[in-house]
Amino acid sequence: MEEIDHLGHERSKIEFDVEAMKIVWAGSQRALEVSDRISRLVASDPIFRKDDRTILSRKELFNTTLRKSAHAWKRIIELRLTEEEASRLRFYIDQPAFMDLHWGMFIPAIKGQGTEEQQKKWLPLAYKMQIIGCYAQTELGHGSNVQGLETTATFDPKTDEFILHSPTLTSSKWWPGGLGKASTHALIYSRLITDGQDHGVHGFIVQLRSLDDHLPLPGITIGDIGIKFGNGAYNSMDNGVLRFDHVRIPRDQMLMRVSQVTREGKYLQSDVPRQLVYGTMVYVRQTIVSDASCALSRAVCIATRYSAVRRQFGSQDGGPETQVIDYKTQQNRLFPLLASAYAYRFVGEWLKWLYTDVTQRLQANDFSTLPEAHACTAGLKSLTTSATADGIEECRKLCGGHGYLCSSGLPELFAVYIPACTYEGDNIVLLLQVSRFLMKTVSQLGSGIKPVGTTAYMGQVEHLMQCHCDVQRAEDWLKPSVILAAFQARAARMSVACAQNLSKFSSQEEGFAELSADLVEAAVAHCQLIVVTKYIEKLQQAIPGKGVKEQLAALCNIYALSLIHKHQGDFLANGCITPKQASLVNWQLRSLYAQVRPNVIGLVDAFNYTDHYLGSILGRYDGNVYPKLYEEAWKDPLNDSVVPDGYHEFIRPMLKQQLRTARL
Numbered sequence: 001m002e003e004i005d006h007l008g009h010e011r012s013k014i015e016f017d018v019e020a021m022k023i024v025w026a027g028s029q030r031a032l033e034v035s036d037r038i039s040r041l042v043a044s045d046p047i048f049r050k051d052d053r054t055i056l057s058r059k060e061l062f063n064t065t066l067r068k069s070a071h072a073w074k075r076i077i078e079l080r081l082t083e084e085e086a087s088r089l090r091f092y093i094d095q096p097a098f099m100d101l102h103w104g105m106f107i108p109a110i111k112g113q114g115t116e117e118q119q120k121k122w123l124p125l126a127y128k129m130q131i132i133g134c135y136a137q138t139e140l141g142h143g144s145n146v147q148g149l150e151t152t153a154t155f156d157p158k159t160d161e162f163i164l165h166s167p168t169l170t171s172s173k174w175w176p177g178g179l180g181k182a183s184t185h186a187l188i189y190s191r192l193i194t195d196g197q198d199h200g201v202h203g204f205i206v207q208l209r210s211l212d213d214h215l216p217l218p219g220i221t222i223g224d225i226g227i228k229f230g231n232g233a234y235n236s237m238d239n240g241v242l243r244f245d246h247v248r249i250p251r252d253q254m255l256m257r258v259s260q261v262t263r264e265g266k267y268l269q270s271d272v273p274r275q276l277v278y279g280t281m282v283y284v285r286q287t288i289v290s291d292a293s294c295a296l297s298r299a300v301c302i303a304t305r306y307s308a309v310r311r312q313f314g315s316q317d318g319g320p321e322t323q324v325i326d327y328k329t330q331q332n333r334l335f336p337l338l339a340s341a342y343a344y345r346f347v348g349e350w351l352k353w354l355y356t357d358v359t360q361r362l363q364a365n366d367f368s369t370l371p372e373a374h375a376c377t378a379g380l381k382s383l384t385t386s387a388t389a390d391g392i393e394e395c396r397k398l399c400g401g402h403g404y405l406c407s408s409g410l411p412e413l414f415a416v417y418i419p420a421c422t423y424e425g426d427n428i429v430l431l432l433q434v435s436r437f438l439m440k441t442v443s444q445l446g447s448g449i450k451p452v453g454t455t456a457y458m459g460q461v462e463h464l465m466q467c468h469c470d471v472q473r474a475e476d477w478l479k480p481s482v483i484l485a486a487f488q489a490r491a492a493r494m495s496v497a498c499a500q501n502l503s504k505f506s507s508q509e510e511g512f513a514e515l516s517a518d519l520v521e522a523a524v525a526h527c528q529l530i531v532v533t534k535y536i537e538k539l540q541q542a543i544p545g546k547g548v549k550e551q552l553a554a555l556c557n558i559y560a561l562s563l564i565h566k567h568q569g570d571f572l573a574n575g576c577i578t579p580k581q582a583s584l585v586n587w588q589l590r591s592l593y594a595q596v597r598p599n600v601i602g603l604v605d606a607f608n609y610t611d612h613y614l615g616s617i618l619g620r621y622d623g624n625v626y627p628k629l630y631e632e633a634w635k636d637p638l639n640d641s642v643v644p645d646g647y648h649e650f651i652r653p654m655l656k657q658q659l660r661t662a663r664l
Ligand SMILES: CC/C=C\C/C=C\C/C=C\C/C=C\C/C=C\C/C=C\CC/C=C/C(=O)SCCNC(=O)CCNC(=O)[C@H](O)C(C)(C)COP(=O)(O)OP(=O)(O)OC[C@H]1O[C@@H](n2cnc3c(N)ncnc32)[C@H](O)[C@@H]1OP(=O)(O)O
Pocket: 069, 072, 073, 086, 087, 089, 090, 099, 100, 101, 103, 104, 105, 135, 137, 138, 143, 144, 145, 146, 147, 177, 275, 276, 278, 279, 281, 282, 284, 287, 370, 371, 374, 422, 423, 424, 425, 426, 429, 433, 436
């Protein structure tokens, strides 16, 4: 049967080169080729099917995780996939699994915090999957406050061993992914005690389960922490609980790049900063920003395609009703999310560069950019995951009732995504780290230390405190210099106001506690400025392809102006713009929406997602929504029988009872 493209009319209107945009989104022609090839490989392999995920029991679901992971590993070896291809394979399989923590945290932690000797010993085993590792930091009683962890690792000089112990219930390790059922080893963060002295939290490699029969080793109690939010979703992951009862490990299993314990039990600190113990979190936070663009683009792709298919009201003379995407309210909710997906993509690319740069510097013992890398990864992780979680839910609402069906793909996407606001650092806790960095920057302004990198704008603080926005007409809002000036003035004024208010308190700590809500807002303003700046810088590069740069520029303006509109309270209260200029933002936004409207299907096609990856009937490439929704409904297990299983036991007696009552 001939396949009909229900979105063909939309595709015929596109004014730019979608294939060229696919390259921009993927990062390069080669990255697009890899992505395309691997996504098809996954879509065509029945072991990677995922359409039944929301109706599987927990045990069945976890079993599919094991099967998919083992099959993926087999394919990686058979096809000799490169690291980039393997990571794409993981992405398109699209099921959280213990492998994520093994490759994404256990291995990077050994690389970042292990000595050369330790890396030589452990990395080959981990690379060949002869051991499976997880990252066990969080405890039942403490997650955000890493310095408050309670697990102890006490050095015993008699045997040259550490004794790992969980002294209280709250010291039980709680949450680590892969810990519950799959991992054989863990990187355990625990307090180092030598000679009765507590040296704070350090990382230790600990074997948990036998490599022969997978049973827990003596002194170890271990299990899964239970069902999490939503059907399917993150329940494919075995987040675990772990307790130690005086478990002994050799001394050389403490990761010793940052500090060492000698054979005699002497504690030594190398000249690398203590914060490197937190280095794996910086690495993962950076990856989470790129992931945010993927999750948001996926939801936006579904909502955009469906909004072009769905029609409500407005039929003239019996003609078709209006496509819901043509309602200005729909555009005002959807297009800023589309723009955000692109914005997060570009800031994610930049953050990856920043992370690579700081890693190279650390290897050369240059630690100068570490505080900025920490602030940027923490802040952008927080900003992008919060906006993405809200954005996915908005996309569900943009799809009306059908968005609530699991077959729309949106409920599972939302459920799997929202913990990103919590893991790798609660988003508020992370923004408070950014605000500390900002307050330090402001306090150093008079001392001759020139702010650099993402805080360079603070160097013109005197100008930014009094400058006036230049906008007279709506089109003036299209000038990058005008947009940047407004965002810089807002960020600088909010930080300076916080710093001035902090100085009114007798202690810095008291001030921070009291003003934390304002400090978080200042941190958000700073992070939004980074995203806008990096998007504008991206547009200064050569971008080939007919109309591609124009579309990206329109989206950049939508991103920035929709933020000014949303946060106009900040911009107005700080005198960065006038009420008249705020209203011109809306005029310009409407005109930008009209400009991108014919191109939105092209802009989501450029993500190049397969129907398998999208996992959504509403987001199907061909837009053939209604017949497929109808077909899908009949596949529900409830429809296996016409009369439900409990009819004779529950429904029939009730009906007969009513009949008897009625006769009475
Ligand atoms: C088929 C398969 C085959 C192959 C697979 C291939 C690929 C798959 C691979 C990959 C997937 C990739 C990656 C994804 C992996 C996983 C993601 C998915 C799931 C997520 C799993 C979740 C894991 C976790 O959640 S782990 C636990 C995370 N925990 C936290 O984030 C805790 C948050 N708390 C903190 O970070 C800190 O405690 C704090 C809040 C920062 C406070 O710390 P502390 O009290 O010590 O600090 P102070 O405030 O006093 O600050 C002291 C000083 O230090 C500076 N600082 C703090 N942190 C850092 C840092 N990280 N770096 C640098 N500097 C730091 C701080 O600014 C202060 O500085 P000053 O003294 O100068 O002010």
